[in-house]
Amino acid sequence: MSYHRSRLMAFLTTGFIAAALPQGAWAASAEEVAQRMEAMFEKQGMEATWAGVSGDGTQVTLEGVVVQPVGTDNQIPLGNIQLGDISDDGDTIVVGTLSMPTYSFANEGVNVEIYGISVSGLQLPPEGGDDVASKISFYESADLDSLTVTRAGSTLFSLEQLHFEMSPPGDDAPLEFSGAAERFSADLTAIEDPQAKATVQALGYEQIQGYLEMAGSWNPADGRMVVDQYDVSIDEAGTIGLTIDISGYTPAFIDAMRDVQTKMAEGEGQDQSAQGMAMLGLMQQLTLNGAALRFDDDTLTDKVLAFLAAQQGVKPADIANQAKAILPFAMAQLNNPELTAAVSAAVNKFLDDPQSLEIRVAPASPLPFAMVAAGAMTAPQALPQQLGLTINANE
Template sequence: MTICRHVLHKLTVSTFLLAIPFHAAYAQDANAVAERFKKVLADQGMNFTWTGVSGDTSSLALEGVTFAPAGQAEPVALGRVTFDGITEQDGGYRIETITTEPYSTTEEGMTFDISAATFTGLTLPPEGETDPVAAMAMYEGMEIASISAKLADKTLFSLDSLSFDITPPAEGAALEFTGSAEKFTADLSIAEDPQAKKVIEALGYQTISGNFEMAGSWQPSDGRMGLTQYDITVDDAGTLGFTFDLGGYTPAFLKSLQEMQKKMAEQPAGADNSAQGLAMLGLMQQLTFHAANIRFDDDSLTGKVLDYVAEQQNMKPEDIANQAKAIVPFLTAQLNNPELSAEITAAVGKFLDDPQSIEIVAAPPAPVPFALIAAGAMSTPLDLPKTLGVKVMANDGE
C-alpha cells in the first residue's frame, strides 16, 4: 500500500480518475470468484471467510483466510490463499491451482506444522446448478510436502509427500480417487507407561517409519462407495490394511448429513444434542453394508513379539505359539458359533506356524441395511457374524 501511494502521488489527476473504475472492476471480478468459492463450500458444509481480496478473474489472492468444517467451532487461520489460472467454464469457474501458506500452531508445548498445500484442477459450478454432483466443488489433485508434530525440539511425528488424485464422475462413470504418503515417522520412545516403554524398546520400535496408500471409488447415481485399498505399512513390522463396500451414500444422503452437521455446529456450547444424535442415527439407516475386510501382512513383527514373550516367560518362541493356539478355541467358544470358532482356530494356528498374513472378511450373501446391523448389535450381538458373513483366513487361504 505504501508503494501504491507514492506512485499515485506522482500521477496526474486525470490519470488517477481513469484508474479508479478499472481497479474497481478487477476487484469486483475477483470478489465474484471468491464469493462463488465461499458459497459452494458453504453448500458442502464448510465455512470459508477472508478479510481482503486482490487481483482479477485470472489470478487473485485472499488475505486473512479462515476455514472451519461443519461441527468445528474454532476456525483454522490459513492466512493468505492464492488462486491462479482462473477461467470461466460453463457459467462457473475452473481454477488451475489454489495454494495456501505454510501453517503452524502451538498448543500446550506441541507445535504442529504443515507446509504449503496445493490443489489443482478445481471446478466451481455455476449459480443455480441443480445436479447435486455437478454442484460440488471438486479438485483433481492435492499435494502437501510435509506435516510434522514437535514437542520442544523433538519431532514426534512427520509425514512426507502427501498427495491425493481424483477423477471426477463424468457421463455416468464413478468418481475414482487415490492417495499416498511417501514416508511417515513416529517417535514411540516418549511413551510414559513404563511397561509400554519396556516392550517398545525390546521390540526395537523406539522410532518407526513407513508409508500409506489408499484407493477407492464413488458412484453418485446409486450411492455405492468402495474403499478398495487403505494400507499402512510400518517398516520391519508389517502392513495393516482394510477395505469396505457400502451402498446408499447418495448425493441426497451427503447433503442431509452436511445440513445436520451444520445444525449441530450451530448449537450453543453445552446444549442438548440428543435429538440431533438420534436424527443422525436415523440418517445412517439409509446405508447398506456390502463387504469389509481387515488384513495384516507380517514383516517380522509376529516373530519379534513371540521372541519377547518367550524371553519374559523363559520359554521358547514355538512354545509360546503353541500356548496361544491352545487358548484360542476357549476364547472363541464364547461366540456361540462353532463354524466361525473353528475357522479362527485354524487360521491363527496356521499364521503362528508360518506368519505371512491373517485376514478377517465380512461378505454377506446380500446387502445388509445398517438398521438391521444396529438392531442386531443391541439385541443379538452374537448373531452379527452370521448376518455379515464373517470369515477368518490365514496366509491367503482358508
C-alpha cells in the same frame, strides 16, 4: 491441535472428485471468484472471511483468510490464498492452481507446521445447482508437501508428499480416486505410559517409518462407495489393509450428515440426544456390500512372540502353542462352533508361519446397517453367518 488439523485436512480431502477440464474464455471478476470460494468453504462446513481480494479474475489473491467451523468459535487463520490460471467452463469457474502458505499453530507445547498445500483443477460451480458438482467440491489433485508435529524441539510425527487425485465419472462408470503418502515417521519414545513405553522399546519400535496408499471409486447416483485399497505399512512390522463396499453414500446423505454435525457443534455442552438419534437414523440409510481387514506380516509377529516368551522365560513356540490352546475356549462364549473352528484353524496356520491374516465380510445380499446393528444386539451368535464372515491365513 487435532481439531484444527482435522478441519484443515477436511478442506483438502472432502470430495476428492475431479475432471479433465476444458479451458474457455474468461469474463468474471475477482470478486465473483471470491464469492464462489466462499460458497465452496460453506460446503465444507466452514465460514470464510478475508481482509481483501486482489487480482484481475485470471489471477486472484484472497488476503488474510480466516475460516471458522460452523457452530463453533474456533477461528483458523490461513493467510493468503493464491488462485491462478483461472478460466471458465460454461457457468463453472475453474481454478487451475490454488496454493496456500505455510500453516502453523501451537497448542500446549506442541507445534504443528504444514508446508506446500496446493490444489489443481478446482471447480467452482454457480449457486443453486442440483448437480453433484454444486454440492461437493471437485478438483483434479491435492498435494501436501509435509506435515510436522514437534514438541520441545523433537519431532513427534512427520508426513511427506501426501497426494490425492481424481478422475471424473463417465456415462456408465463411477468417479475414481487414489492417494498416497510417500513417507511418515513417528517417535514413540514420547509415549507417557511406562508399560507401553517399555513394550515399544523391547520390540524395537521406538522410531517407526512407513507409507500409506489408498484407491477407490464413488457413484454419486446411487451412493456406491468402494474403497479397494487403504493400506498403512510400517517398516519391519507389517501392513494393515482395509477394503469396504457400501451403498447409500449419496450427496443427499452427505448434506444431511453436515446438517447434523453443524447442529451438534452449535449445541456443544447441551443435551444432544436428538442429534444422536438423527445420526443413527442417517447411518441406517447405508448398506453394507462387503468389507475386509487384512494384516501382512513383516516380522512383527515373531517380535511379539519373542517378547512374550522372554517375559515368561519360555520359547516363542511355547507362546504360540499357548495361544492356540486358549483361543477355542475364549471363543466358546460366542456359541458358534463353526466360527470357532474356522478362526482357530486360521490362527494356528498363521502362528506356524506368519505371513498374512484376513477377515472378510461378504453377505449373500446387501445388508442394511440397521440390520447389522439389530443382529448384534438380539442374536450375536448368528451375526457371523449373516455377514458371511470368513477368516483366512497365508492366502
